[in-house]
Amino acid sequence: MIRAWDAAARALRAPGRRRKAGFVLQRLLSLAPLLIALSHPIAAIAQDSTLVVAPLLSPPTGLRVGDSPDDNGHGVLARWSVAPDDAELLVYEIWRGPSPTAPDSVWFQVGSAPRGSEHFVYFDEDASAQGQPNPAFVASGEPIHLRVRGRSGDGRLTAWSGAATGVGKGNWFHRGKTNILVAVLLFGGAVAWFINSARRGKELYIRPIPGLGAVDEAIGRATEMGTPILYVLGTGTAGDVATIAGYTILSRVARRTAEYQTPILVPVNDPVMLAMGQEVVKEAYTQAGRPEVYRADNISYVSAMQFPYVAAVNGIMRREKPATCFYMGIFHAESLLLAETGSGTGAIQISGTDQVSQIPFFVAATDYTLIGEELYAASAYLSRAPAQLGPLKAQDYAKLAIILIIIAGILALTLAHWDGILRLVRTPV
Amino acid sequence: MKKQIPILIVFVTGLIMVLQFFVPHAASEFLFTYANDFVIVIGILALPLGIFSLMRGTVIKARKDPRERFYAIVTIVGFLVMAIANFRRDSGPDSLAQNLFSYVMIPCQATIFSMLAFYIASAAYRAFRVRTWLATVLLVTAFIVMLRIVPLPEPFSSWNSSLVQWILAVPNMASKRAIIIGVGLGAISYSMKIILGIERGYMGGDK
């Protein structure tokens, strides 16, 4: 069966035998019922028969196939030198076959690269597709046979390049991420360095953060008015850094409310956040020396979904009328729903979020807002511990470095048309 | 035991996950999936805590205040009915589960989301006043941007549209970029403090 196919395919491909090819194709079509299962080769042949009109262009040369770096082993890298007729081409097609000498009919296309390219990464990590074994799968450690040809915009083809074979293997370092690694190490080093120098007694300054100066006053107000304080941690999860920053501020606020014996209500929207919230508030009360005032029920799970959570928190605001509301963490559309309700009850509101799209609403509707990075600086500001202030210094130096890199990059690109700095900050997709 | 070991766990797992990012090997991919499933499974298994907290709160309120009893019943019945109705994974198009979803959850959600239209109007009225130069800048920008929707006579309409484009492409973009970079640095250094065990407020204070 396969052999008959090969003969047919060869007949079709040989130039000058086109008329005969047509005849063969007719014969083949009469066999259609038998051949339906092999529709793929038919398509390939039919396609080729229409394409082999003009004489073949000369092929790309020097094909080599090797492991493609920076991947999990399911990819190979094909390299070649452009065909002499490169300018006439549209693309190079990369085809795969079961062995270098396998007949043409069993090769199939696995990718393409625009003209002028001299390499192609053939990557396919799916061993099966739609329940069937995937023929294009690149198994790690097994030989892959490829060949390449060019195709012009009007359908003319080059001859095949010679076949080449390579093996894909898993890599232990992604070279494209070197810049990120360097950044992590440098920044981590700077953080450690400044923590150390702060611990050795170097005086560190921190600029005032307007929203935080008001925390004590806001707690005092709720105490005077005899209402609880509402502390909303938003709709993030306990693994989000902004939410964890919210907890750190909560731990400070809770210690103060323990001293004043003002109840603090913390409705949360995630069970893990519930556990973390109870842990934080309980510890804060213990540290303030008032563990007996702690009420676990004041830290309550409301709903896992965003809007029912908002509905319930809004209900709490209207019913318990807290004189002070904190919103610290990750907020989405609920920012304004909460802040407007709070402002309607006349509460003092202090907010902080890292969500760029929600900061405008907090700025408009609450009394004080920690803008973006200020949320993270808050714990350093509140504790003034050297280990906390040190990293701020590292952040500032990083900002300075970023500004300089941006300016240098633009100048290099605009004045010297040099994209070296741009390439330095480019990261893999 | 109570605090040192959890902090040590944070340090070790955090460090491993940072390194994992740089390793493309299949083993590293496996590690990533496995570690991610830790987070997911812990989250799932914590859910009973949440349900317990919700139900406890509901019952306590109902015990204290007879007027709350009706609402407590509504919550508990709603929970049980929806949970039982969704017992099978795929409920049909006209099932109770589907109807509760389409005619209770969806309308409530869409309605509270749409209340933002009212709130955005009242916030604009209340907050956008020329108190300070800073507030004025905020107000004027919002004003100009909102004006783009209102049909103005030419040439004001095209002037306004060019101005809005400029605001969005220049100062607005600058502001967003700076916030994102600042938040990024802040969050990274905060995460480093967490992994190094300097920031432990989330586990209950410094001591």
Add this chain to the structure above:
Amino acid sequence: MRDGMAWYDRLLNIDRRWIYVLMALVVIVPAVRPFTVPVGISGEVRAVHEAIEAQPAGGVIHLAIDYDPSTLAELQPMAEAILHQCFDKDLRLVITALSQFGPAMVDELVTRVATEHGKQRDVHYAFLGYKPYPAITILAMGSDYRVPFPTDYYGTAVDAIPMMQDIHNFSDVACVVSLAGGNVADMWIQYGNAKYGVPVALGVTGVMASDYYPYLQSGQIFGLLPGVKGAAEYESLRERPGQASRGMPYQVTSHLLIIIAMIVANVGYIAQRRAHAGGR
């Protein structure tokens, strides 16, 4: 009633519930008594319309419907208006959907609009469907649509689709219009336009729009439909009011209300400040 209040204090202390009432009114009125509002048409929207309008009957447009249900409200009206235009003009359409949750929605939309015009699948349009990794898919389509899409959405071999016989890659289409709710738009610019030189126009959400104007200036895209407003402009170019145009009256009345509320508050505020400064 607080009688002793000066007029400006009253302007400053309108109960927010009055604003809610007004807001409700300005959205209920157009719902009960629909009216139309004139829309000014911007150059970047006109450019898309003219590029399609300039095609002769039988010309080929690639419509890339790359949004998913989450941004449907803003982008569907654009897709609809462009489909109507192309079918009206007897153009041929190559349609793809490079967003994971898009294909079923695109199928529904395209079938509906085509039926309205009496157009046939595979003759007047081909819907190739969805493939993961948009960047790779776009690159592959540049060589031949058959590489990423050996069969179309419905399982028909692309070679067997009559309309696709003379269409192999981007050099066979007049332009690509991508309606995207995410970064697929960037990939059309980077791979479709930069690598293969096919003219690209984009329809994006209102929030995304500001990120794409620079590409308009640099000529990497030849047109841009920004959000509901862009869709409404496009519909008014077609003189066929659709969803977006019908939505505009609500937008105009509500924006006007907020603008007026801001003006009222500030008139009150300035008057109050003047009065207090004068009294001292």
Add this chain to the structure above:
Amino acid sequence: MEANWGTLLWQGGAVFLTLAVFSFLYADNPFYKFAERLWVGVTTGYWTMLLYHQGFRDKVIVPIVYEQKWYYLVPVLLGLLMWFRLSPRLGWVSRYALGFYVGISTGIFIPLAFKTAIFLQVEGTIRPVAGFWPAVNFTLALIGVVCALAYFFFSRPHTGVLGVMSRTGIYTLMIGFGAGFGLTVMGRVALLVQRVIFMRDYFVSLWGSLF
């Protein structure tokens, strides 16, 4: 229009809930409270079963029971440690699970944040400048970014040059906030319009089926 009384009844419920939620705009009231409590209950039921079907089954039952990946017992064990929260004395045991939860999340976050928040932003800002007006705009945008970043300098008093830059920066931020606010109105109004049309259509079809 043919009336399907079952659907009409469900839709009637939906309209009632819509109005009940809207009534909160006037003041808190029993109708709102009813809608809120019902919604919270139903959502929790829905969420519980969703987590069961999509999470618990796929991440616990399937790997352990069907695929015999015994190492999935470790996260399960940690998840069960969370339940110690219920004991006032042994609550601290849940910290072990929290340690994994936080460590893994932040560890994944750090390099990723470097990439998305730093490298991609810097890459997006570095662009060649050509032409007079683009150059002016570009320079202004760059000044905006630099000054807004200066506002976030924490370790130095904002006086002198840094003071001027940080003042400029906060104005840039405010323009961004104003624009963000103004841009959002449209989407929010669209949501309200959908609700209004939903109710209008309901009353129209109710009217049609009654008379």
